[in-house]
Amino acid sequence: MAAEESVYSVCGMCSVRCPILVEKRNGEASWIMGNPHSPLKGGLCARGAAGIALERDTERPATPLIRVGERGEGKWREASWEEALDYVADRLKEITAMHGARSVLWSDRGGPFVDLHQAFMRGLGSPNYCNHDASCARNVQHAALSVLGMGRKLVAYDFRNAKHIILQTRNILEAINVAECNAVMDALDKGCKLSVIDIRSSVSASKASNFFMVRPGTDYAFNLAIIHELITKKLYQADYVAKYVDGFDALSAFVQPCTPEWAEKETGIPAERITAFAQELAESAPNVIWHPGWMVARYNDSFNVCRTAYIINALLGSVGVKGGLPLVNTPKDVGRKGLKKLVDLFPKPEEKRADGVGWKHPQFDAGPGLVNLAYDAIATGDPYPVKAYLCFRHDPLMAMPDPEALKRKWEALDLLVSVTFSWSDTAWHSDVVLPLSTYLSRESIIASKAGLKPQFFVRKRAMQPLLNTRADWEILCGLAARLSDVNPEMKKLAFTSIEDIWNYQLQDTGVSVADFAAKGFVELADAPLYREVEAYPTPSGKLEMISGKWSKANIDTLKPYTSPARPAPGEFRIAFGRVGVHTQGHTVNNPLLHEQMPENVAWMHTSRAEELGIADGDMVEVASAGKSAGRMKAFVTECIHPEALFMVHGFGHRLPVESRAIGRGVADHELMPGGLEVWDRSGGGLSLQEHFVTVRKA
């Protein structure tokens, strides 16, 4: 009889971190489902379902590796963990002795477990903790700060109580967060309306009652016309605006020329549809959620697209309101004590950040900075040399545009370390690869999740690693122990068991490690709490139509609209996005997910395909600035705007160690030459869709 048991844990396939229940047989994970006690009620997406295939896959870093050839050449020697950690610690000691602690840079993928990473960097004495967000959500984060005065995650999306959901930069049913998908589907079942604004017909659009296929890069014009209609037709919530909105008159004057007729010329959406849509929104107010976006590193004005989304929510009275975007609660808001932070083991470094955030760019959020600007510091030594880079579960060579240019920026690094559970272009280019255990075979620190009902949750090890990999806490605490001889402070982080870390975190919270056994998480409130808003933490205390903080940095937050470039004859604007079965490029070599979708295809409009003599299913070659990024199949369809060429992100792998992924499909980020320098100066995000490509039949 097989020994059967189960473990509550947290998924790690994408960046959502869904709660899971892992069934075990004879000590190994045998099946994974969504945590039945959570709002997932057992549901879990295909990526989450394929976690065991990841653990069993031997085509991932199996033991620590130290480079012996040139960077990127793929010549390694295998090392024991003792040797590899000694090697990294010794190199860090040399580098910091010569260039100071500030010469060390870190980046990760953000999320709920980064306190440990931040503590490690603080312990070292470096201010240069970054995450991946310059190529993801920085524009919406900064938009939230500029309108609400607080981060985007401090408001929730109360889908279940909404009457109208608008998705513009959020493909909610393909970039899957299981709990959110269920909340949206439950709302639709109850009669909530869904409107989708996109350049392409996604799965989300297939559930919509309104679908607006806008010309790529014109979302800002669309939103300005909606604001124009809400104001000129007096469709906004006047009482709410009087109480909570600052700068309404300036906004009214600003959108005065932005009529639906004007927007029609920009977006291609008929003026009467825009007018009717504004009317519909008003009918559902204040129970409207105009989603401000998730992955918004797209256009040069994406910051303003996100800002206008928040502004529309403000005009409809949905910010801070049930059925709209209510404020979330931290433990403190429900009268509980939060987790004790590991970063509090060390004083905050006084040094300025290498990326200029907080001093050269005072308006930006200093938390995770802007890693692309830190790369400039590596290349130029300005404001000071950055010589060591630790990259945790992050693949900038695939997430950022123009990998060859990025490699050149990294040439001045004396040490590049990847901590990773899968092969990636960045790991392949590193000096040292430290193989991270998969989320099934590692524990993580306890995380705190703000929400209508705030909670603590924990990832437990569901099985022992099948390869010679280690957990992040084992790696970082191991390095901390080794650095203690030159930096005695680091001893504080040299924990030798995860239980010791958990107990440190839970001090004075009234929660114990044993409390997680029942459900995998501990709720800190009995019922959802909708908090009345007194004042927003902006300079004016209100929702700011013109941001005071941005104005001080000389940035215009009611920025005049600029019409996006149209592609030259024969060209397309590159567009990319997500699909339910893959995530972030790192699942393309997963046996079960590769089987589902082995390659990406090029979506192009029927009229454009005809022009080029391309039929559905033909092989095409996609190039940018005359340089081919490879061949892929064409998907000829009416379901995309004629100016755009769309492909799912994450394909076109070239590493010989990935037998399934190699040579399949095309990598969109290779089609963005010079793209590291193209970013939204107002919001900080890269502008990944401000690039043009050519296509020919192969």
Place this chain on the structure above:
Amino acid sequence: MSKYRLKLDKNRCIHCKACEVHCKSKNNTPLGIKLGVHTSSLPVMKDGVPFIKASYQCCYHCEEPACVDVCPTEAMKRRESDGIVYVVQEECIGCEACIEACPWHIPVFNAATNTVLKCDFCMDRVDKGLKPACVTACTTHALSFGEKQK
């Protein structure tokens, strides 16, 4: 037919393929073989909104299954209590007669073990009062499973 039925609510289905991957993961099914098949059409524009057609097909668990009748070793069985049709792996000789006999060619041949595999509604789970893996873990709970209404 068996006393159970498995149904897809197409309005809730988001074409994410979790049903297929959960089935494969739970049943340890080799690459290239699927016991449950989710089909999504490519999107086409219909009334200004894309339309995607979806279906989920696994075994129908027939009342008088042809696959059971033709099986020379009686490895293919129908459970009297609830009508679930299943294969006893140890008794299967991989002759593929069942695949030929099934009007929908539902059973699949596993070259690694020289036997036939098919959906058994995750009998081991059903016997514990649970639902098949594809249903329990369907991302949006678009799949449902239960006893048929008389």
